[in-house]
Amino acid sequence: MLDILIIGGGPIGLACGLAAQKAGLTFQIVEKGCLVNSLFNYPSTMTFFSTSEKLEIGGVPFVTVHNKPTRNDALEYYRRVALANNLPLNLFEEVTDVSPIDGGYSITTSKATYKAKKVILSTGFYDIAVNLDIPGEDLPKVKHYYQDPHYYTSQNVVVVGSSNSAIDVALETYRKGAEVTLVIRGPEVSDRVKYWVRPDIINRIKEGTIKAYFNSSLQAVREREADIQTPDGLVTIPNDFVMAMTGYKPNFEFLAKLGVSLSKDKFVPEYNPDTMETNQPGLYLAGVVCGGLDTHLWFIENSRIHAEMIIRDIVGKR
Template sequence: MKNSKLFDVIIIGAGPIGINCALQAKKKGLSYLVIEKGPLVNSLYNYPANMQFFSTSEKLELDDIPFISKEAKPSKQEALEYYRRIATSNHLNINLFEKVEEIEKLKSFKIKTDKNQYHSKNIIVSTGFYDIPNKMNVKGEDLIKVTHYYNDPHLYAFQDVAVVGASNSAVDAALEIYRKGGKVTMIVRGASIGDRVKYWVKPDIENRIKEGSIKAYFNSEIKEILEEHIIVKTANKVQKLPNDFVVALTGYQPNFTFLKKIGIKLEDDKRIPSYNSETMETNVDGIFLAGVICGGEETHKWFIENSRVHAHQIISTIAERHKKTTF
């Protein structure tokens, strides 16, 4: 089925920033469509069940719509409810569970998905970075006992669990699994717990390691994963450790293949996409970037709170151009 309508802008990704782009487009009277390959705010939906945001609720707000939470730092469930209510209350034009497969630039852009075909004068890519995990590239990583995502600690009760990494997600997983009765071993490439770990959590994990409740191997890495063991290389030796599950929280990356496929240049060793910081327009005229994806491999650079402004920058640029072509 083909859609012959020419949109002013198509937004790829229905995360918080994509939703904000839709809000601003609607306010400016632009025709728009949001296309999301999963559920609404897909990345947030896939966060751990018990996750609590680092940011306070007001920093996660869109378009001055109040975000009321029980505590200063809201939970995943509160965020899901907040963004869903924004989408429903504002009757945003969003297609869920539809994947963009190809973008071709003619006089306008032709966007082909797995369900339909669309045309648009402009495109905003706001796809985040949560879909592609950074692999360890070791033998046995494809075993069913290995996951690069973490949801609920109950699964790991009374099991030997290796948590790989020392970021916020890895620390949260290690503490939750330990408190549900899991036997946790952390495998950390660096010399210590990460500096960006939430300040109210870092003393907790450090104390659990110090007292021996959680075992941690620093300056270490997994070399091989077996059905009942893992092989770990430390600074001094190679060890074989009993293991039931590996939770490898080694970070994620944007879909660089997709960006290159649509013509966006990636700069330096961090693969940062090329864009104008004032308009957020890429090297491809009419294609804009919004949100976390702007940081390339530097996925810690952009968050909801500091990239909300991207929607205003982009939509203002598109609206101004639209005004010039209609008069």
């Protein structure tokens, strides 16, 4: 029986593995996609808000030429950390069930069954998009994930949202020749937008090169059009693609299946903030999954500490 089974091979899952390795514990990391799968699916042009040192795990230096690392910098860093430390990683293996057994848990995956005394759940929130729940959302042209702006050259693009991902999409596709319309539910661009990007989008809106509808919502999407509800009434515009940058959420169904209690308002999972142990003994949470619907609460730089907290608790209970 393993000491720990870690579900999720993202930066925080890897950090948990490094901490477990340092403590001399036996463990296995299981990831349903590729290594650091969420980061891999970030836009190819993405630049982190954090500096490289704040993304470091396990005390391994993250050296970059620029102050703000890119997606590719991060992929290279976390790959080298994982392989250089010989972390036991099973990739493209999805966990389907976690059941209590005498002395720990039985974990069933798409490929095998494991037994472990403790389980760490570090699954993030990037796999499930928050839907718009409007007519036409199921059309192929409506996308909740974004890779490269070149694809949208000379297209009429509606971008829904006002935080970092939406603003990046709007600016990048505009600069590749798209006709961009922003649909923002609130009265202004979010103050969470990266400080060096926010003036750029505000100026593009002021000059009219990017059209923005504030206090508005996308109402319906058709093959060649989109309807926007604005303070002045319903507006219909030509449309080729909708980039619904409406955010993402953890797999609440899986958490509930494991017996983890969730709050009624923002579905925040129950856990001890000093140890990260949930209401299920021996089942721990690490990383952004801890925030429930409040996905701005936790990110890599402030949840790295979860790894040391969890391993300290596990070692202390041996």
